[in-house]
Amino acid sequence: NAGVMQNPRHLVRRRGQEARLRCSPMKGHSHVYWYRQLPEEGLKFMVYLQKENIIDESGMPKERFSAEFPKEGPSILRIQQVVRGDSAAYFCASTRGREETQYFGPGTRLLVL
């Protein structure tokens, strides 16, 4: 029973490039959450999605960041025109439904040069 999968595990981008982070939830889970962890900080919520719907994007920066969770395939967090401040660990978590414990993937470490 595979857990939450994220890829790539490490991603290096130069300033101005695009970063695409993928998250495959646990089998049977249709709710996905994205969090960002800056160095020496706790995780900060970014966005909550169900299949084909964004439910809560209150933590997403207004520009350059977008997320989707299509009917088929993984959830994608997309960062356009990356800047050094985007360097962080990005985690996704999934649940089967509401009011359930969130189980986390291993994270993607993004480094912007």
Place this chain on the structure above:
Amino acid sequence: AQTVTQSQPEMSVQEAETVTLSCTYDTSESDYYLFWYKQPPSRQMILVIRQEAYKQQNATENRFSVNFQKAAKSFSLKISDSQLGDAAMYFCAYRSAGQGGSEKLVFGKGTKLTVNP
């Protein structure tokens, strides 16, 4: 908005001893969940324990137990018989449970636990 505070940036414990990590939170809600997550050097987030606010009984999971004081808005984690593998960052987290509440987890800044042999 809810906030979670972990007042101990670092803690240390001798192997086989007991340690308690502190967490306080601020909320006006009456129905919510509280969690402790562990982040070892691999940086994987691992669920340690979960507490429902409506339950008076403190949650326990093997060597891990919590002291949940709802009126005081306190949620401490006790690790008994500490093992070297317990060394990690520990994060306390809050989540709304009521209708219309946000599904997101609100995390504290973490406590780095060192276990000395």
